[in-house]
Amino acid sequence: MSGAAPRGAAARGAVTVRAAAKINLHLGVGRPRPDGFHPLVTVFHAVSLYDDLTVTPALDWRVETHVARHVDDAALPPDGDNIVDRAAALLARHHGRDLTGHVRVEKAIPVAGGMAGGSADAAAALVALDRAADLGTSDDDLLALAAELGSDVPFALVGGTALGEGRGERLTPVADDGSWWWVVVPAAGDGLSTPAVYRRFDELHPDAPAQPAPAGVLLEAVHSRDPDRLAAALHNDLQPAAVDLRPDLADTLAAGEAAGALRGVVSGSGPTCVFLARDADHAREVAGALRDDHPTVVVAHGPVAGAHVVTVETR
Secondary structure (H helix, E strand, O other): OOOOOOOOOOOOOOOEEEEEEEEEEEEEOOOOOOOOOOOOOEEEEEEEEEEEEEEEOOOOOOOEEEOOOOHHHHOOOOOOOHHHHHHHHHHHHHHOOHHHEEEEEEEOOOOOOOOHHHHHHHHHHHHHHHOOOOOOHHHHHHHHHHHHEEEHHHHHEEEEEEEEEEOOEEEEEEEOOOOOEEEEEOOOOOOHHHHHHHHHHHOOOOOOOOOOOHHHHHHHHHHHHHHHHHHHEEEEOOHHHHHHOOOOOHHHHHHHHHHHEEEEEEOOOOOOEEEEEOOOOOHHHHHHHHHHOOOEEEEEEEEEOOEEEEOOOOO
């Protein structure tokens, strides 16, 4: 985990932590368990689209969010009721002490886009607050707290490529020596609610198996370092539900593949679409072809690190 920063003197100034977006190279979904959660077998992959979170020492608590031009701020949760607040409260309770500070979130990961932007912010908050207050939280405890916050938050701490099981919170790192290039196309307009996509999945698949589709073919493709094999192995059981709720996504997927992408898939529960390219130059070509008809197109690569400290002031 890159999240638990090296220990030393407590930060006396601002601490900035960077956390990456994720895509699901494989997302197998089973029918709901008795507790209401869907069992998952997924392969997470962190890509170079980031949110930065800065904690500045203060006597009170405040969170403010600033979004990039391509991020829809209308989809942000209200002040005082976002995952950063919940992460701070959970960490404070774990250590039995109050935590204060002014938090600034610089968002570039789409909101409600299927790329776990909220989970990235939660992971960044755990790491930044831990370092700012010199709490010394162990990696194991950070991962346990992350799992309480959401199924994708542990991966946001770990980064790289990883197999996720259970609700996605049980992680096994995957050796990934590939250099994978992606074109990311956030959908214009409203995002998609993850619970709504799962409900539509249940409606479309009332006979879904108890055990999700395994990820063996995808893992073999990752180990091959062959983009054509990876393209053929990409799999998302939630894609039909997301496309059913947002039919325009089918047009976006078709446009990306017509532009030369090896394969396009909906990212997680959507509505962001991601396209695998052969290399960096190919990704830029595909992105250029898509920009005339899509307001935001971003080139990214993976795998990249999980939540990690980028600046610490010790003045």
